[in-house]
Amino acid sequence: MTDLYNFLDQHYKIAPTSKLALDEICISSSLKKNELLQNFGQTCKTIYFLKEGIARIFYLKDGIDITESFSFQGNIIARVESLFTGKPSQKAIQILEDAEIIAINATKLFKLYDTHHDIERLFRIIFEHAYVDTVNRIESIQFHSADERYKALLDETNYVQRIPLKHIASYLGITQVSLSRIRANIK
Amino acid sequence: MTDLYNFLDQHYKIAPTSKLALDEICISSSLKKNELLQNFGQTCKTIYFLKEGIARIFYLKDGIDITESFSFQGNIIARVESLFTGKPSQKAIQILEDAEIIAINATKLFKLYDTHHDIERLFRIIFEHAYVDTVNRIESIQFHSADERYKALLDETNYVQRIPLKHIASYLGITQVSLSRIRANIK
DNA sequence: CTATTCCTTTAACAAATGATAAATAATTAT
């Protein structure tokens, strides 16, 4: 749990008793490459923290696999469009590199919000920051060429090298052929 | 304040005493077309509710005016990337049609969070929903042609007709020339 | 270790959008 608390503390510090309450609703587990952490059609009722490994959220558009986002070591991953609406998610979460995760039961978490004001505040702040990241990502998508977005992604994280090109291409909103071409031009 | 409470109640109902506390930190005012509600460089410390009128958030990219979002009657507007980080905003808010607004003092609002748990919850939920809208918008930008996005925007709201084409073009991430061409093809 | 499958690259052509310039239309200020 230490890694998770390091992450949480960065956003807002909660009382020791609140940490104990959080402990109660967390489960650790290991997953292998390519396993699905969550499948299509399920309503999202879990927030995951990645102690180790890489994961992605993806969906199928006209039968084509589109990566919505990646998550790396030390971050959380959740299908917020389902978590915050209670509707079934049309997205799935897949492990891209063997992972150690902590699953936070969101149903129980939301109940803890009633009794532990600081836990509600903590997660409010976490998701506010995630919201800001998403607003910034729109600018990146909308006003940069595919070439610029790829270079920016390379600068952002060196995990990129380990992710299959096709996932990066769909994340960037372009075809694999196009990304391959961009890569060739960079060299 | 009735319009504002209708909006707030849709998300989460707060206690009458909490409404009174909210009243204390709200100020109504009128603004004319083209006025700036907030200017570049200020840190965002106000959340606005639009009782009437149209507003947009915009910024300058390489000197070019880019519209990030529109807000219409019955909705709120805020520069969240500043509101949630405390950093100065590189964006401005402009009135596009004469407006009646309610300004909510965010600094005071955040203080109310400590004493009125339900107010914190209300705004948590409001911004969670705004976050979901933003996540969905990414899909819209990334996997639809400019033509499709324009048509979707037309379906979404008929306020579009009243907004200058150049603002819609930059919102859609294309040039005005390109949007004009798309419009011509639709007819 | 080999065969199979999946992933990535390359090429040729098509389609969408950008850039620039100029003409027309609409709005605003005087």
Next chain:
DNA sequence: ATAATTATTTATCATTTGTTAAAGGAATAG
């Protein structure tokens, strides 16, 4: 009402990205 400014359309050409197909590489299962 008129002039000045601002917004929109149209046209041409350049660039980027998509589409399809085929070949070469890498990973995986048996």
